[in-house]
Amino acid sequence: MNDFLKLVLARQSDRAFDKKRAIEPEKLEYILEAARLAPSACNAQPWKFVVVTDRELAVKVGKAAAGLGMNKFAKDAPVHILVVEDSANISSILGGKIKNKHFPLIDLGIVTAHIILAAESEGLGSCVLGWLDEEEVKSLTGIPASKRLLLDIVIGYPMKEKRKKIRKSIEKIISYNHY
Template identity: 75%
Template sequence: MDFLQLVASRQSDRAYDMTRPVEPEKLERILEAARLAPSACNAQPWKFVVINDPELSVKVGKATAGLGMNKFAKDAPVHILVVEESMNITSFLGAKIKDKYFPLVDIGIATAHITLAAESEGLGSCILGWFDEKEIKKLTGIPASKRLLLVITIGYSVKEKRKKARKPKEKVVSYNKY
């Protein structure tokens, strides 16, 4: 698939085929895409905790629901938990000098790699920021001292692709001046 077609076809999927598990080889390619993502000073400030046990996946999915949000997550066959790890010293110093927190940028890049790799494998995905962090940490053994930043659901989507609604290019792109 052409890269722009891939980007155009990727969407946040919120309904998955519960009867169709994600093949291990597809999951491994998705995780390799995440592992290879660039990061400031090659710090790689992430750990990906893959939840593919069906019972645990339902529990993690339920821990993402609240106030009517993310009810679909319990039906996702795979959850990738994105945990923030420490920066290396050069990334830490650069962050202090430039007043930028590079791990969040780096994790955003790795997350994009995950969702685009899932799309290229014919899988749907959704990035979730709303979840019960303490409950998921308890369920998965993530240390209390670590930050669980994102949960990414992965599975075979059961819904049709939607037309993307995006701002016109003139609103988000300029050349040589703001």
């Protein structure tokens, strides 16, 4: 198995982080550089990241990501990378209208994959959270009300062992030349 597939196999959604262990600045810079280099439709780069590293603020943001019993672990993550949809360029917007696709959402999925794989490559755990109190997190971090906060990627040193991946068989998800 090559190194990339080993990385993909190792990456999991971690839900328990070492509260006492901060992420080294150089590791965080590496992750953010991987995000910066991610591809996007028409090179629009329709994203802005708010990186929460302040411990007190991280706890507040983590609490705003918890609700209905979900994501209680988020308050223990030392870093939150908030993924905000930013303006696409005119080519991406026009292409999306013609093709009836909102390319920024696709682009944000791609950049999120870059972030979580880069975190894994640095020995860090991550979990992508879509369930969060968007208005509360915006208020805590100064994200303008007009912007869409789509995801909170929590990152930290994982406290639990790797789990066996459960995925559909390749035959159930792949076909060649015809559906």
